[in-house]
Amino acid sequence: MHNFQYHRASDVNDAASKLSACDDPKLLAGGMTLLPTLKNRLAAPSDLIDLGNIAALKGIAVEGKEVVVRAMTPHAVVAASADVLKALPALASLAGNIGDPAVRHRGTIGGSVANSDPAADYPAACLGLDAVIETNKRKIAADDFFLGLFETALQEGEIITAVRFKVPDNAAYMKFRHPASGYAVVGVMVAKYGSKVRVAVTGAGPHAFRVTEMEKALEASFTPAAIANIKVSPEQLMGDIHCSAVYRSHLISVYARRAVEQMTK
Amino acid sequence: MGEFAIGQPVPRFEDPRLLRGGGRYVDDMAFPGMLYGFVLRSPHAHAKITRLDVTRAEAAPGVAAVLTWKDWAASGYGDLPTAKGKTKRDGSPMYRPKFPALVKDRVRYVGDPIAFIVADTYHQAQDAAELIDIDFEALPAVTSLADASKPGAPLVHDDCENNICFIYTEGDKAKADAAFTAAPIIVKKRFTISRVTAATMETRGSIGVYDAAADRYTCYTTLQRALNFREELAQTLRVPESKLRVVAGDIGGSFGMKSGVFNEVGLVLLGSKITGRPVKWVCTRSESFVADAHGRDNVADAELALDRSGKFLGLRVNNLVAMGAYTQPGTDSGAFSNVGTMAGVYTFPAGYVDVTAVYTHTNIIRPFRGNGRPEAAFVIERLVDMAADEIGMDAAEIRRINMIPPQSMPYQTALSFKYDNGEFERVLDTSLEMIDYKGFEARRAEARQRGKLRGIGMSYTIEKAGAPGYEGAEVRFDRTGSLTVVCGAVTQGQGHETVFKQIVSDTLGIHPDEIHYLQGDTDQVFFGEGTGGSRTSALGGTAVMLATNKVLDKARKIAAHMLQVDQVDYADGVFTNPKTNRSLTMKDVAKASLHPKNLPQEMEVGLNASASHYAKVQNYPNGCHIVELEIDEDTGQVEIERYVVVDDVGTVLNPKLLKGQIIGGISQGVGQMLMEEIRFDPDSGQNLTGSFMDYCMPHAEAFPHIDIKSHPVPTATNPLGVKGAGEAGCVGALPAVGNALVDALSHLGVRHVDMPATPERLWRVMDEAKRAG
C-alpha cells in the first residue's frame, strides 16, 4: 500500500470540504473494496477521508412505500433489520448474502453503490427496486446512476447519503456466486410493481443493467415460461477464466427464471 | 491400557497453545533491528533482461541494501542444488540447468526472482522496488506441458532439446505390447492432470540472522525436513553444516510445497550478512501464486486391455510430467517414484509406463500431497470405470473380479510395487454397505425429479508410503523426572507431538503434560530425514518407540539394582518385584539415574537414549472411497451429497487424527477435481490465477459430512504395524469424484470430464452432449 494522508470527517459537510481541499482524495466507507485495491497498489490516492464516524449516515427508515437505507449502514444491519425483513425481504436477503459475515459487518451500501463494481450486489437492488440515490447535492434515479465499469453519475465532491428503495408488491434476488471470489457472477433482481416489472442484473456486464425484454414479457405474463427463451447477448457481457460471457448469458436466463419461480410459488 | 495409549482418540496436546493464539510461525518472530525484504520478480514468462539499474532504489528512504545477481556472485555463494540421477532416452544424463537465486540476464517464468530489496519496513522495500529501472526483451514462452516438446516450441534452456529433462520407464514393454495385441477390448484416454498449488494458509517465509563474530548463520524458516534443508542450504552457501543452524517454528501447512530450499532463503541470509542485521521475508498470498512451487501438471495417454469377462490384461501409459523451469532435489520425484501406483489393486499381468519429464516456462513443480499418487490413481481408476462402461459391467463388480486376493499376498504387480498385505474385497464390501450401493438408483430417480443429475463414483486406491529411509528420535529425562522427546520429523499440522507423546507416555508412565516435544532445530535434533511421503508414523513413530524402549530397558536395570533384585516387573510406570514390598516409579529411577551410586557398575549416568529406525521397504495403505453427487442441470453446479471412506492404514495410532488426515486429504482431492487450477495465458504466459480472487479454494460449503471407517490390516514392515495416512485421502478423492461426475452424465453419452469440473465446464459438457443428442 502506498502511503496517504488520513482524515476523519465529522459530518457530511466536513467530508465535502475535505474532499475539495485534497489533491487526489478518496472517500473511505467500509473499505471492503478500496482497502484491498490499495493493498495491491492498484490505486494511490493522496488522501483518504473516513466517513465512519458520521452518525447521521447510519440507519434505516421505512417512509410510506419507501425503504431508506443511509449510506454508511453495514450490510449485516440491513440483513437483520426487522423493518427491511418486513417491508422488503428481497433486499434483506441480498444484503445477507454479500461477501461473508465479517465483510457484511463492515461493508456499506454507500460504498458499494458509489463504486459501481460490476460484481457488487446492491446495484441490482438499486435498479430493480427503482431506487433513488441521494447525495449531499441532489437525488439521482438509479436508472441514471450506473454508467460504466466503476463509473457512476457522481460528480466530484458528491457524497452518497442514502439510498431510497421503492417497496414492490413482490421481489426476489437470486445470484450465482463466483467459484473463487464469491462475488456475483450473475445476480438478478426481479420486482413487481402493480402491472410493472423490473428485472435488473449485476455481475455479468461492465455495470448493472436492466433487461427490458424480460420486463415486457413478464408484464404480459408473470410466469417463468414467459422469459424462458429470452437471452441477453453475450456480446454485451464480461467473461473471465471461470465464467465466460456465453455462460453468464445463460445464467441470467436461469436466475431470472428462478427469481420469478420464487415469486410465483 | 491408559487414556493416552496407542489407538485412543486422544485430543491433541499442541491444540491449547495454538487455540490461544500462541502459535509461533515464522512471521510471528521478530528480532531487534530486523529489516524486511521484498523480492522483485519477473513479470514475463520468458525474457532477456536488457537493463537492470538499482541506483534509484538504493537511495530510497529506509533502504539498507538492494541485492542483484552481482551481489550473489560476489558473496561466493553457489547456485541452488538441483535434481540429478536420471537419464535421457539415449542414456545420456538428464538435463540439469543451473538454478540461480537471482537471475542474471534471462527470466524463465513469471515470478523468477531478479532483485531483493532490504529496508527498515516492508512498505519501504516495496516502495523502493518500484524505483528499480529494468528493461526486458520479451521472448516466446511455452507454459503448456502438452505443447512443450512439440517441434518449434520455445526452449526454456537453449541447449535442452525439446525441453526434455529426462525419461523414466517402468514395467515390461514387450510383454505389455503383446498383451495389447492379443486383447479383445482396449479402452484408452488422454487424462490431463491439472496444475494446482498447495496454497498453505501460512505462506512461505524466512528470517536470516548472520552472526559475524561467530561466522555462523541462523535461518528461521518454513520447511518439512530440517536436516535435509540444512544440507541443501550448506551446499548453496558453500559452508560446512556446522556453520549453519536451521530452525522451524510452527509450520502452517506444507503438503510438500515447503520442502525445498527456495531462493528467498539464501536471500535473507545474504541480506543479513551484508547489512549486519536480521532480515525477514514473508511471502504475500498473491505473490505465493507466482513464487511458490506448484503441484501435478501431467498429461497421460493411457490404455487398459481386458477380455470380454472384464479381466484386465495389461496397462500402457505414456506420461508427460511437467518440471517447471528448473529442478531442485526431489522436485523430479513425482515423475517416477509413485508410478507403481498405476497398477492399482489389480492382478493384470503386463504393464508399461513411459514417462517424459519436461521443462516449461512455469514455476517449479514440487511434490504436492500424493506426489504422483493421485495422478496415477486417477489414470487407473478412471480407466477401470471406462472399462466397466465399455463391457456393461458394474463398477464395483469389475473391481472385485480383478482385485488381488489376500491369499496372493505378497503380490508383485506388473509395474514396480510388491504389496505385503491388504484385504481389498472386504474393504470394498464395507464401503458399498455404508453408502447403500443397492439403493442408489432410487436416489438417482428422486434427484431427477428435482432437476438434479445424481451420480455415484468409487475409487479403490493404494499408495506407497514410508519409502525406504530413516528417522531418528531421542528421549531425554531431566533432573526432575520430566522429559523431552526429540524427533527428526517436522509437523506441519499432522499432530506428531500428540502421537509421539502417546507412545512415550503410555510406555514410560509419564503424564503427557510433563513431556516436552522438540523438533525442527538443527542445533538440537541429531538425526533424521524429516517429514514427507506419508512416513512419519511408520518411521518417526518407530524411532520414538525404539528410543523409549531403550530408556525403559535401562530403567529396568537401574530399578533392579536399586531394589537389589535380579529383575523387576514393570507396569504403568512402576517397577516392582514380588520379593520386596518396595517399588520405584519411573520418575524415581530417572532422578536416581543421575547418581553413580544408584547405578550398576560401568553404567553411564542419566536416563536418556537415542534411536534411529531405517525402513528397508515401504508400506501400502489402501482404501475405498465412494461419493454421491448431484449436478444442477441448469447451471452445472455440483453438490457432493454423500461421501464414505473405508481405509486400511494398518494399526491406527489415534483415530481422531487419522480421520483428520483422511478428510483433509479428501478436501484437496475434491478441490482439484472440481475447482482448483493454476492457469497461464497461452500467449503471454501470465499466471491468470494470481490470488484467491481467481484461484478457487474449497470452502466448508463444498463438502457434506464424510463418513469414515477403518479396516486395519497391520503391516509387518514396521514394529508398530502402521501404514502411511497423510496422502491417502487426496489419492482416493480425485478418481472417486471424477467417476461420480461421469456417472451422473453418462445417460447423456458423456464418457469423461476433465478437471477441474467447474460449473461452466459441466454446463458445456451437458450442452454439447444434448446437442449431439
Next chain:
Amino acid sequence: MDIDVKMTVNGKAVTGKVEPRTLLVQFIREHLRLTGTHVGCDTTQCGCCVVHVDGVAMKSCTMLAVQAEGRSVTTIEGLAAADGTLHPMQEAFREHHGLQCGFCTPGMVMMGVDIARRLPNADEKTVRHQLEGNICRCTGYQGIVEAIMDASAKMAAKA
C-alpha cells in the same frame, strides 16, 4: 505524518503511533506483538485475521488501525477466561479436532464465536455457509463445523 491511535484491546487500553496505511492487523501483530491474529491473504477472503470489533467479527486485514480509534477489539488472545480456562469454542475445536496446522484457527474460532452469537441454533448447512469467508487448507472443515455446532449449543445453554 504518523497518527496517534488509541483503542481497547482485550480489555486493556492501548495507544500507538502509526502510519495511516497501517492495517489493524499490523498494529495488533507488530505494535502490540499479539501474533495470534494471522494474515493468510491480501484479498479479504481467507479469514485468518478475524477479530471482534465492538463485539462483532471483522477482518483486521481490511481495516486501517486508525479506523479502530476508540473501539474495543478482541483478539484470539483475549478469548479465554481471565483464569486461563479456554472459551467453549476453543475447547470444542480441540475436542472435535477442528485444527491441524493452526494457522487459520484463530480466525476460525473468532468467526465461530460470532456465528454462535448470531445464530445459536444453526444447523450444519448454515454453519458451513457462514464459513464462506474463512478458508482452511488442512482439515476439510468437518471438525471445524462440528466444533462450532457443539460450542454454539454450549454457549446458548450457558447464556
